Structures are given as structure tokens and as C-alpha cells.
Amino acid sequence: MKSEIAAPFGLAMTTTISKQRNTNKKRGDTWGLIFLGANYYRIAWELCNVVFYFTGEGYTMENNDIDLDSINIPNELPILPLRGTVIFPSMIIPITIGRAGSVRLVEEATAGNRIIGVAAQKNSQVDEPHEDDVYSVGTAIHIMKMLKMPDDTIQLLVQGFSRIHIEYYTQNEPYFRARIKPLQVEEEDDDTEAQALRRNILATLEKIASLSPQSGTELYTMVLNIKKPGRLADLVVSSLNLSTEQQQDFLETLSVKERLKKLHVLLGKELQLSEISSKIQTDMKERLDKTQREYILREQLKAIQKELGEGEEQSDELRDMRNRIKSAKMPRDVEKEAEKETDRMSKIPPASPEYTVARTYLEWLVTLPWSVSSEDNLDIRQAQRVLDEDHYDLKKIKERILEFLAVRRLKKDTKGPILCFVGPPGVGKTSLGKSIARAMGRKFMRISLGGIRDEADIRGHRRTYIGSLPGRIIQGIKRAGSNNPVFMMDEVDKIGIDFRGDPASALLEVLDPEQNNSFVDHYLDVPFDLSHVMFITTANVIYTIPPPLLDRMEILSLPGYTEEEKLKIAQEYLVPRQIDAHGLPHDKVRFEDKALGKITRDYTREAGLRNLEREIATICRKLAAKYARDEVVPFIVNENAVSEFLGPVQYFSEVAERIKQPGVAIGLAWTQAGGDIIFIEATKMRGKKILTLTGQLGQVMKESAQAAFSYIRSKADELHIADDFFEKYDVHIHIPAGAIPKDGPSAGITMAVALASLLTGRTVQPYCAMTGEITLRGNILPVGGVKEKVLAARRAGITTVLLPDKNRKDLEEIPDEVRKSINFVFIETIQQAFGVALEKEKIPVMA
Numbered sequence: 001m002k003s004e005i006a007a008p009f010g011l012a013m014t015t016t017i018s019k020q021r022n023t024n025k026k027r028g029d030t031w032g033l034i035f036l037g038a039n040y041y042r043i044a045w046e047l048c049n050v051v052f053y054f055t056g057e058g059y060t061m062e063n064n065d066i067d068l069d070s071i072n073i074p075n076e077l078p079i080l081p082l083r084g085t086v087i088f089p090s091m092i093i094p095i096t097i098g099r100a101g102s103v104r105l106v107e108e109a110t111a112g113n114r115i116i117g118v119a120a121q122k123n124s125q126v127d128e129p130h131e132d133d134v135y136s137v138g139t140a141i142h143i144m145k146m147l148k149m150p151d152d153t154i155q156l157l158v159q160g161f162s163r164i165h166i167e168y169y170t171q172n173e174p175y176f177r178a179r180i181k182p183l184q185v186e187e188e189d190d191d192t193e194a195q196a197l198r199r200n201i202l203a204t205l206e207k208i209a210s211l212s213p214q215s216g217t218e219l220y221t222m223v224l225n226i227k228k229p230g231r232l233a234d235l236v237v238s239s240l241n242l243s244t245e246q247q248q249d250f251l252e253t254l255s256v257k258e259r260l261k262k263l264h265v266l267l268g269k270e271l272q273l274s275e276i277s278s279k280i281q282t283d284m285k286e287r288l289d290k291t292q293r294e295y296i297l298r299e300q301l302k303a304i305q306k307e308l309g310e311g312e313e314q315s316d317e318l319r320d321m322r323n324r325i326k327s328a329k330m331p332r333d334v335e336k337e338a339e340k341e342t343d344r345m346s347k348i349p350p351a352s353p354e355y356t357v358a359r360t361y362l363e364w365l366v367t368l369p370w371s372v373s374s375e376d377n378l379d380i381r382q383a384q385r386v387l388d389e390d391h392y393d394l395k396k397i398k399e400r401i402l403e404f405l406a407v408r409r410l411k412k413d414t415k416g417p418i419l420c421f422v423g424p425p426g427v428g429k430t431s432l433g434k435s436i437a438r439a440m441g442r443k444f445m446r447i448s449l450g451g452i453r454d455e456a457d458i459r460g461h462r463r464t465y466i467g468s469l470p471g472r473i474i475q476g477i478k479r480a481g482s483n484n485p486v487f488m489m490d491e492v493d494k495i496g497i498d499f500r501g502d503p504a505s506a507l508l509e510v511l512d513p514e515q516n517n518s519f520v521d522h523y524l525d526v527p528f529d530l531s532h533v534m535f536i537t538t539a540n541v542i543y544t545i546p547p548p549l550l551d552r553m554e555i556l557s558l559p560g561y562t563e564e565e566k567l568k569i570a571q572e573y574l575v576p577r578q579i580d581a582h583g584l585p586h587d588k589v590r591f592e593d594k595a596l597g598k599i600t601r602d603y604t605r606e607a608g609l610r611n612l613e614r615e616i617a618t619i620c621r622k623l624a625a626k627y628a629r630d631e632v633v634p635f636i637v638n639e640n641a642v643s644e645f646l647g648p649v650q651y652f653s654e655v656a657e658r659i660k661q662p663g664v665a666i667g668l669a670w671t672q673a674g675g676d677i678i679f680i681e682a683t684k685m686r687g688k689k690i691l692t693l694t695g696q697l698g699q700v701m702k703e704s705a706q707a708a709f710s711y712i713r714s715k716a717d718e719l720h721i722a723d724d725f726f727e728k729y730d731v732h733i734h735i736p737a738g739a740i741p742k743d744g745p746s747a748g749i750t751m752a753v754a755l756a757s758l759l760t761g762r763t764v765q766p767y768c769a770m771t772g773e774i775t776l777r778g779n780i781l782p783v784g785g786v787k788e789k790v791l792a793a794r795r796a797g798i799t800t801v802l803l804p805d806k807n808r809k810d811l812e813e814i815p816d817e818v819r820k821s822i823n824f825v826f827i828e829t830i831q832q833a834f835g836v837a838l839e840k841e842k843i844p845v846m847a
Contacts (some may be wrong), residue, residue, distance in 0.1 A: 073140050073162060077117040078105045079169070079176035083124040086247035087139045087160045088234040097154040099127075105175040106146065106154055114143040117164055117180055120244055131176070136166045137252045140182070163251065185230055185254050194229045197260035201236065204267040211274040233259040240266060298349070318346050321362055329371035334526045338365045361463060364470060364524065367478055373532065374482045377441035378409040390435035391428060392569045397421070397556050401436050404534075415513045416484070416534040420492065420550075422542055423558030424674035424788070426608020429538040430490060432558075437486035442534070445480040447472045450491035455501025458510065460523035470523040473510055477528070484532035492549075493539035504546045511535055511552045540672045559787040560607030560674040562794060563600055564817050570596045574613045582620040588634035589623060591616070595637045602649040603642075605795060607674025607788065619645045659766060663758035665837065667750030668771040668793055668801070669742070670785030675792030677769055678742070680735055680750045682758040687730030695735030698743025705733050707776055708752035711830060712759065714776075719834075721759050731755065746783040748774035749802070752830050753837045762838040769793050770802035770837060778830040786810035794818050802827055802836060 080102055087093055097106055109116045119138030121129050145157040163183040171177035202223065209220040219239055226232045237250045237259075253259045325338045345358040377383060383405055387398045400419070407414050421429040430446065437444035452458075461468035469475070476487060495504045509515045516530035542550060561569065575591050596616075604611040622645050623635055637645075659666065663682040668675060691709050693702050712719065713726060733751060735742055749772040757764050771789055773781040782804045793801050803810075805826040811819060827833050 071115065071142065071161065073115065073164070073180070073182050074113075075179060075181075076170060076177060077115065077140065077164070077180050078109060079117045079119060079134070079138070079166065079178045080105060081121050081129045081134050081176070082118050083121050084244060086120045086238075086244060086251050087118055087141060087158070088238050088251065089139060089160045089162055090231055090234065091160045091238055092144070093158060093160075095156040095158055097156060101173070101175040103152075103154055106143070106156065110143055110146050116141060116143065117166070117178065118158075118160075119166060120248055124244070131169050131172070134166075134176075135248055135252075137183070137248070138164055138166060139251070140164050140180075163254070183254060185256065191229075191257070194257050194260060197257065197264055198229045198232060200264055201232070201260065201267060204264070204271055205236070208267070208271055208274050211271075211278040229260055230256040233263050236263055236267070240270065242266075317359075318342060321345075321359075321366070324366040325362075328366045328368075330365070331370065331527075334365065334370070337526050338362060341365075357463065361523075364474075364478070365526075368474070368528065369477065369481055369483045370528075372482055373484045374442045376405070376408055376484075377439065378405055380405055380409075383439040386439040387435055390438070390573075391432055392572060393561075393565060394428075394432065394558070397432065397558070400554075400556060401439065405440065415531050418511050418513065418535045418537075418553045420537045420539060420542075420553035420555050421558055422539050422555055424540060424560055424607040424672060426606060426610030427558040427560055428609070429558060430488065433486060433488035433536045433538075436534075436536070440486065440534070443480040443482045443485040444488070445476040445485045446488040446490060447476055448490045449503070450494040451496060452503045453496040453498045453500060455503050455506045456522065458503050458506035460521040462522045463525075468523055470521045471506075473519070473530070474521045474524060474528065477530075477533070483529065484534070486534045486536060488536045488538065490538045491540075492537040493541055493544045504549050507549055508552065511537075511549065559785075559813070560791050561609065562791055562815050562818050563597065565815070566600050566609060566612060567593055567596050569609060570600075570612060570616065574609065574616055578613065578617050578620045581617070582624045584620060584624060584627060589620075589637070590634070591619075591637045592639070594639050595642045598639045598642050599646070601795075602651055603646055605651045607791065615646060659764050662761050662763050663754055665750045665754040665757060665764050666769040666798070667747045668769050668789035669744070669747070670788050675785065675788035675790070677792055677796045677798070678735055678737075678747070678750075680733065680747065680754045682731060682733050682751075682754040684729045684731050684758060686728060689726040690730040692730065692732040693734075694732070695738050696741050697735065698741065700745055701735075701743050701747060704745050704748035704774065705751050707774055708748055708755055709733075711752060711774065711776060711778060712755045715778075715831075718831075719756060719760055725759070731758075745773040745781075746771045746785075748772065749780055749827075749830065749833055753833055756834050757838060760838065762840070764837050765800060765839060767798050768800040768802070768837055769796075769798045770833060772802070772804040772827070772833075774830055780804045780827055780829060780833070782806035787813045790814055790818060790822065794822060799823060800825060800836075802833055804828075 080097075082095070085093075097103055105116065117138050117140055119134045119136070122133055122135060126133050139160040140162045141158040141160045143156055143158050147155040149155055163185065164180045165183055167179045167181055169176055169178045202220075205220045205223060219236070223232050223235060226235060233250070233256065237247065250259060250262065253262065321342055322339070325335060325342065328335075328338075330338065341358055341362055345355060345362070348355040348358065380402055383402060384398070387394075387401065391398075400417075404414075404417055421432065423429060433446065434444050456471065458471045458473060460471035460474060470478075473487075477483065477485070480487070489507075492507075495507075497504070509519060510530060513531060516533075518527040519530045520527050537553060539545060542555065571591070571593070575596075576586065579586055579589055599615050600612060603615050606612070619637060619642070623637075626635070635641075643649075665680050667678045667680055669678050670676075691706065693705050697705070709731065712721075716723070716725070733754070735747075749770050752774055753764060753770065756762075771783055771786075773783055775781065786803065786807050787810065790801060799821075800823045802825050805828045808826050811824065825836050827836065
């Protein structure tokens with residue numbers, strides 16, 4: 001078996017041992033190679049204590065005066081096949097002989113002139129080569145020294161001195177003998193091309209030596225002393241890590257210039273390899289130096305921390321974190337991520353900013369309620385009592401909550417509903433969410449989405465950003481401390497959008513029961529199950545909510561309260577709450593129903609209860625001041641006291657005064673704050689049939705006014721309007737409160753009635769209001785927001801309301817007391833509206 005140690009380029013040493021061949025124990029001839037030092041550099045080789053020199057013109061033995069040039073090469077030589085190497089002239093090499101035939105060859109040669117021929121085997125795996133297994137060009141060598149080894153092998157030290165050509169074999173057993181012919185190589189010292197190639201080779205060797213100082217420098221120094229280009233080529237080729245086939249090709253190339261050219265190409269490749277190898281070694285050394293430096297610094301840091309007691313503190317923190325991860329009962333994939341981050345944190349110095357980032361991330365993971373749930377209160381009667389205690393009426397919403405609890409009682413794994421409470425401000429949307437949480441026995445969490453413009457507010461920021469945090473959803477879940485809270489998101493209709501993303505789109509996943517069981521926050525980067533959360537959103541309007549988001553929610557409307565409902569809510573909820581808030585005794589302060597009615601009518605005008613509670617709070621503050629001065633108590637708040645405490649009336653009915661003249665009609669409008677009444681005024685003036693519209697009207701309302709005007713002109717004969725009226729007069733329609741934008745088609749019937757009143761001189765019936773969209777053919781189309789509009793009419797004291805016939809079904813939503821107090825007239829055409837709304841007697845009008 002052969003063992004080689006070789007560098008990519010340069011000086012190499014090869015050691016050999018005997019090769020054993022399985023069961024037959026045949027020994028093969030192997031060889032070893034040692035390249036000696038430069039001129040005048042002495043190297044000892046431990047073979048029979050022989051010491052030799054390289055002189056620059058060949059190798060010579062110390063105390064051995066053999067002149068290789070004077071040796072006569074016989075015409076017939078014994079041939080020794082070599083495996084895996086080629087010996088060049090002037091080359092000194094040790095050889096190990098193991099074959100029986102080869103041993104006999106060496107013994108007979110050493111007894112004679114010590115000259116033999118060597119040739120490389122074509123296949124080094126062949127143990128018993130034939131004539132065809134050996135190359136025909138070899139080298140004549142001189143056996144310098146022989147040493148028999150204990151394992152019956154022979155160690156030789158030989159030197160090549162001439163190329164030979166094997167013409168034919170004269171003997172095959174017990175070893176090869178062949179007729180040979182020496183190959184003469186003529187070297188011309190004054191050959192210009194050869195000298196130029198020699199210089200290029202030396203320059204390349206110098207570069208290689210600079211990249212590989214340990215091997216290249218010694219070879220470069222050695223070849224500087226060789227003057228003959230042929231010998232230089234042989235030496236350098238024997239030093240390269242080439243295959244047997246490549247070395248044999250050089251041996252068979254007799255032309256010195258051809259050998260130099262081939263060598264120049266090979267050295268160019270070796271230079272590239274050396275440059276790449278040097279770069280790799282340099283990079284590796286830099287990395288190793290950096291790693292070693294960091295290791296030393298870490299060890300020093302550990303020693304310092306140990307002296308300060310900080311190392312133990314970090315270990316305790318990591319141990320505590322691992323225990324908290326186990327006790328958090330996370331899903332398995334989340335737990336793996338937490339353990340991975342903990343392992344990473346253990347390798348980071350505590351003073352590093354990365355350590356704080358990792359610790360903060362783990363704190364979020366372990367504090368989230370992965371497996372913490374509130375137990376639902378499935379007692380339907382108890383839930384009903386809680387809802388009734390907190391809120392008056394709202395039967396539809398209360399029924400929906402009780403239905404959910406009933407289904408939950410029958411099916412434990414039901415998903416939480418996604419509800420959206422839509423209504424004007426102050427109707428109790430947010431407080432209703434708290435009441436639902438209390439009735440169900442769940443935690444309550446609320447966030448406001450109004451003005452949000454960044455998607456990261458919902459999904460969180462990625463941890464690559466400084467100061468990044470999870471989104472509001474995960475933050476709310478953490479604060480709730482439960483994975484199934486009642487989660488209210490206020491003002492979902494006021495979400496914005498800009499270059500940072502669309503938060504409404506991010507909410508699509510949160511509010512979709514089919515997707516939110518694996519909600520991934522950008523900061524956590526692990527899924528969290530939101531399917532057990534009961535999401536409730538609130539909005540004042542729904543037309544600003546994106547349709548995909550609206551589609552995921554169940555809409556429940558809270559249109560507003562009647563005056564009777566406000567009185568009951570005030571007596572049962574608002575007054576007791578404000579008395580408590582101001583520290584007044586309940587048994588000594590009482591509000592009369594008439595006083596609360598006066599506050600509702602004269603000091604507030606709203607669909608909700610916010611201003612009503614604010615006015616009650618004002619009265620309670622003044623009572624608290626009296627009570628603090630030890631003035632007379634108990635105190636009963638009556639109508640006179642309301643005027644005393646709240647001052648002049650803020651709102652009063654102007655319906656009767658506004659409709660005394662023809663050309664004025666009362667319409668019903670829907671706003672974000674609920675319903676309201678509007679006055680539409682029309683007047684005429686001399687001109688050229690121009691229609692003027694004012695009052696900050698939207699495009700739809702302008703078109704409704706134009707449609708009403710066109711209809712009136714088309715019915716001029718039926719309405720007894722002079723034929724030349726529109727040729728001589730202009731008409732102006734104005735809707736007061738000009739600072740408030742107005743739009744929508746539902747005022748079409750009101751504008752038509754106002755124009756008819758103006759042009760016929762017939763006033764509108766007192767306390768009569770109307771709503772409906774009109775067509776050019778005089779039909780009246782249904783409108784929305786009927787409940788809000790009717791409640792607004794009730795607040796304004798309207799007694800007759802004209803509604804489109806197709807809105808008849810909407811009366812079911814109107815409270816009984818309101819239906820009883822208002823006369824509803826359902827109309828299908830504009831002519832029917834004229835018949836009901838206009839007075840029968842014509843009032844003279846100056847033309």
C-alpha cells in the first residue's frame with residue numbers, strides 16, 4: 001500500500017511502505033520521492049546514513065566520485081517496471097522493491113555495473129505487468145545504494161542519467177530485459193527562445209514562491225542555479241503534482257523548447273491555483289483570527305461577569321425563561337420557536353442590544369394566554385338579567401346574544417360571532433359590549449380604530465425594526481389575559497389608508513372565522529388562535545366600511561331612542577349614575593319625569609343619550625355645590641329647577657312659524673347622528689326660467705331638485721299655473737344650514753311639494769313632514785333610514801308623516817308609542833302627496 005503526502009505545488013516528500021496483496025501476500029515495487037534543498041543547502045536522508053548534495057548540475061553522492069556523463073550505457077538493460085511514478089534524468093529517488101523478480105534483478109545489477117532501465121507502468125494496479133503494460137520510453141538509472149529490509153524488501157537509492165527507448169524485449173522471466181536505445185537531447189545554451197521561456201518560467205516560479213513560501217521558495221532558489229533549460233524543465237515537472245500520464249508525456253518530449261512551452265502552460269495553471277488557494281487561506285485565517293478573538297473576549301467577559309456575579313444572573317434568567325415556556329402551554333410549533341430563540345439568547349452577551357430584543361420577544365410569547373380561557377356563563381336567564389340591568393330595550397341585540405349562548409351551551413366548540421353595532425353617537429354601542437362581556441362571564445377588551453392608517457397597527461411590526469411591537473390585536477389579547485375575551489373595536493368606519501398600507505384589509509383575516517384560527521402577527525411570526533374571541537365592532541355608518549370587511553360582519557342597528565325611552569333610561573341608569581359620580585345621597589335627590597322631559601326637548605336634540613347625561617351631570621354638580629354649603633336638602637328637580645340650573649332653552653320648535661308662507665315644506669333626513677328634519681324653501685322672482693339651488697347641496701340632491709322642477713313644469717295645467725310663468729320668472733330653492741353638506745335623493749318629494757306650494761299659493765299642512773325619492777313620471781320610490789327619520793319627526797313635534805308606500809314594512813321597527821302619536825300616510829305618486837300635504841284653500845300671492 002502506498003501513502004503519499006503531496007502539496008499542490010512545490011517540494012514534496014513521499015514515503016512508502018510495502019504493499020500487501022490479500023491472501024497471496026505478493027509485494028509490489030513502490031517508490032518514495034524526496035526533493036532536496038537548493039544549491040549549497042545540505043539535507044540528510046536517513047538511508048544507510050548516506051549524505052548527498054544537489055549541485056545545480058545534477059545530484060552527486062558525498063565521497064562518491066561517479067561521473068554519470070562518462071558511463072557507457074549498454075545496448076541491453078534489465079527493465080524495472082515502476083508503479084505511479086516517472087524518473088527523470090539527474091533525479092535522485094529512493095525505491096522500495098518487493099517483487100521476487102525485481103529483487104533478483106537488483107541483486108544481479110548491484111553485482112555488476114549497477115545500471116538498469118526503469119519505465120512506468122501504464123496501469124499501477126497491475127501486479128504482474130507484461131510488455132504491453134509498460135511504457136516504451138524510460139530512464140537509465142544508476143543504483144547508488146541498496147539496503148535489505150527485515151520484511152525481505154529492498155530499499156534503493158538511485159539516480160537517473162539518460163532517457164532511453166525500449167526497442168524490444170529480449171527476456172521476460174524472471175525479470176524483463178530489453179534492447180534499448182539512448183535518446184540524445186541536444187541543448188543549445190544560446191537558443192534565444194529557450195532562454196526567454198526559461199525567464200518566464202522563473203518569473204512564474206517567483207510568483208508561486210511568494211504565494212507558497214514553504215515549498216515554492218525552496219524550489220525557486222534551487223532552479224536559479226540550473227543553467228540548462230532542459231534540466232530545469234525536468235526538475236520543475238518532477239516537482240509538480242502531475243499524473244503519471246502527464247509526467248510520461250514530458251519524458252517522451254525530447255525537444256527542450258517544447259518541454260518548456262508545456263511547462264509554461266502548466267505553471268500558469270499552478271499560479272492560478274496558488275492564487276486561489278492563497279486567497280482561501282487568507283480568508284480562513286481572518287475568520288479564524290476573528291473567531292479566536294471573539295472567543296477570547298467572551299471568555300474574558302465570562303470571567304468578568306463571574307467576578308461581578310452577572311453570569312449566574314444570566315443563567316438564572318435563562319432557566320426561568322425555559323420554565324415559563326413550559327408552563328405557558330403553547331402549541332408545539334410555537335414552543336419550538338421559543339426554545340430556539342432561548343438557545344440563541346444564551347449565546348448573546350447580556351450587554352448586546354440583540355439580547356434585549358430576544359428577551360422582549362420571549363416575554364411576549366410566554367405572557368400571551370395560549371391556553372387560558374374564561375368559562376362562559378351559559379345560564380340564559382342569568383345572562384338575560386344582566387343585559388336588562390345594564391341596558392333598556394335593545395331587544396334584537398339581546399336576543400342575538402342569548403341565541404349565541406344557547407348554541408354555545410349545545411355545542412361547545414362553536415366559533416365566536418363577528419357583530420357590528422351601527423348607530424348614531426351616544427346610543428350605547430360601547431357600553432353594550434361591556435354588558436355582553438359581563439353577561440357571558442368573559443373578559444372585555446376595547447380598542448379604537450378611528451384614524452388608524454398603518455397596517456402594522458393591526459398586524460404588528462417585524463422584529464427587524466427598532467422598538468417593534470405586536471399589533472393592537474395581540475396587545476389586547478395579552479392585556480385581557482384570556483384567549484376568548486369579548487373584543488370590541490370601536491369606529492371601524494373611520495379607518496384610513498395611506499402609503500403604509502390598508503388596515504381594513506389586515507382586519508379581513510382577523511374578522512373571518514374561517515381564517516382567524518391561525519392569525520400571524522408580524523412581530524410574533526407564529527400563529528395565534530383568535531377563533532374563540534367574540535369580536536364586536538361599532539360604526540356610525542356602514543357606507544364607509546369596505547365591502548369585503550362589511551361582508552364578514554353581522555350588522556345590528558341601534559337607530560336611536562324615543563323620548564319615552566330616554567326618560568326611562570335617564571331614571572333607571574343616567575340619574576343614579578350621576579348621583580353616585582357626584583357624591584350625592586340617593587334618598588335626598590330626585591328628578592321629576594317632567595324635568596327630564598324638558599331637558600330632553602329643550603336642551604338636547606340627539607338620537608343618543610350623551611348630551612342628556614351631560615346636562616344631568618351639570619344639574620348634579622350644582623346640587624353638589626348646594627349640598628356642600630349645607631343648604632336645604634332633600635332637593636326635587638322640577639321644570640323650574642331645570643331652567644334655573646341650565647339657563648335659557650337651547651332648542652325650540654319652529655315648525656309652525658316656518659310653514660306659514662307658501663313655498664316651505666318639511667323634509668326628513670338621515671345623518672350620522674341619527675335622523676333630523678330639514679326645511680326646504682322656494683321662492684320666485686322675475687327672470688328667464690332659471691332654477692337656482694343653494695344650501696351646499698350634493699350632486700344627487702341637485703338632480704332631485706331638477707327632477708321636481710321638471711315635473712312641476714310638466715303638470716302646470718293641472719296645478720293651474722299660468723302658461724307664461726316660467727318665461728317670466730326664475731325659481732330659487734334653498735335648504736337652510738348652508739354650512740352643512742347635504743346630499744341624497746330622499747328630499748325629492750319635499751322639494752316637489754315646496755315648489756307646488758310656491759306656484760299654487762297653497763301652504764303646506766302644519767306639522768306635516770315627508771320623505772321619498774321621485775321620478776319624472778311622478779312615482780315615489782322607497783328610501784332608507786325610516787326609523788331614524790320618524791324618531792326625528794317625533795322629537796320635532798310632527799304629527800303627520802308622508803312615506804313611500806314601499807316603506808310600509810319599516811313601521812314594524814317603530815316603537816308602539818311613536819306609531820300611536822303620528823299619522824302615517826303612505827303615498828305612491830307625487831299627486832297623492834300634493835293632495836295630502838297642501839292646504840285646500842289658496843292664499844293670494846302677489847305676482
